Amino acid sequence: xxxxxxxxxxxxxAQRVNNRLKVLRAERNWxxxxxxxxxxxxxxxxxxxxxxxxxxxxxxAFRIAELFGLAIEQVFxxxxxxxxxxI
Amino acid sequence: MTxxxxxxxxxxPAQRRHNRRVLLSALAYVALLLPTVYLVRHELVTGFWKFPxxxxxxxxxxxxxxxxxxxxxxxxxxxxxxxxxNQILAxxxxxxxxxxxxxxxxxxxxxPPIATYWIAVVWMAVQGAAACMRKRSA
Numbered sequence: 001x002x003x004x005x006x007x008x009x010x011x012x013x014a015q016r017v018n019n020r021l022k023v024l025r026a027e028r029n030w031x032x033x034x035x036x037x038x039x040x041x042x043x044x045x046x047x048x049x050x051x052x053x054x055x056x057x058x059x060x061a062f063r064i065a066e067l068f069g070l071a072i073e074q075v076f077x078x079x080x081x082x083x084x085x086x087i
Numbered sequence: 088m089t090x091x092x093x094x095x096x097x098x099x100p101a102q103r104r105h106n107r108r109v110l111l112s113a114l115a116y117v118a119l120l121l122p123t124v125y126l127v128r129h130e131l132v133t134g135f136w137k138f139p140x141x142x143x144x145x146x147x148x149x150x151x152x153x154x155x156x157x158x159x160x161x162x163x164x165x166x167x168x169x170x171x172x173n174q175i176l177a178x179x180x181x182x183x184x185x186x187x188x189x190x191x192x193x194x195x196x197x198x199p200p201i202a203t204y205w206i207a208v209v210w211m212a213v214q215g216a217a218a219c220m221r222k223r224s225a
Contacts, residue, residue, distance in 0.1 A: 040163070042097065042164045042166065044097060045165070045166035054169070
């Protein structure tokens with residue numbers, strides 16, 4: 001990997017939205033399948049969101065937050081606030 | 088067997104409908120292609136009727152491509168849809184590059200011309216390979 005490709009990867013990583021999905025799910029003893037059924041999405045979607053491979057759309061992010069009874073920013077962390085150390 | 092049943096259950100309802108449409112199209116394609124080739128190669132059909140006959144096998148393939156379009160509008164799982172869009176993007180890029188490169192090679196470089204339906208074959212092959220690679224890495 002050359003320098004520019006490496007920088008692009010690091011930049012993409014820095015732009016990823018962190019989330020507490022795995023922790024929130026574990027607190028409720030839900031499997032990925034349970035959460036997927038409740039959100040009407042596939043299990044692979046839940047896995048991709050939890051592992052940071054995929055950032056959900058805003059409507060799905062709201063549905064996730066509403067399911068856990070939390071505000072969206074209590075489930076998802078903005079990349080900009082992470083880099084500025086706000087959270 | 089467990090792995091296979093798990094991978095079947097991992098398909099979304101829209102994917103299952105799409106797979107059924109593609110399978111039916113593929114069966115119709117084979118059912119139409121073989122007699123069409125036989126009739127044309129043995130010159131049992133000549134003149135004007137060769138034209139509509141030659142179009143017959145393309146019908147199921149048109150349906151197959153239409154099924155991809157329909158699938159993308161039916162798929163409600165945004166992550167799965169994004170994966171399929173990436174597969175389609177890879178397949179379109181490779182097949183268009185092949186079409187352009189071979190087009191210039193045959194037009195200016197003296198390479199033998201090939202039937203344009205091979206572009207669709209390349210598209211399908213790359214799309215399938217991209218899907219397999221994605222499933223392996225998942």
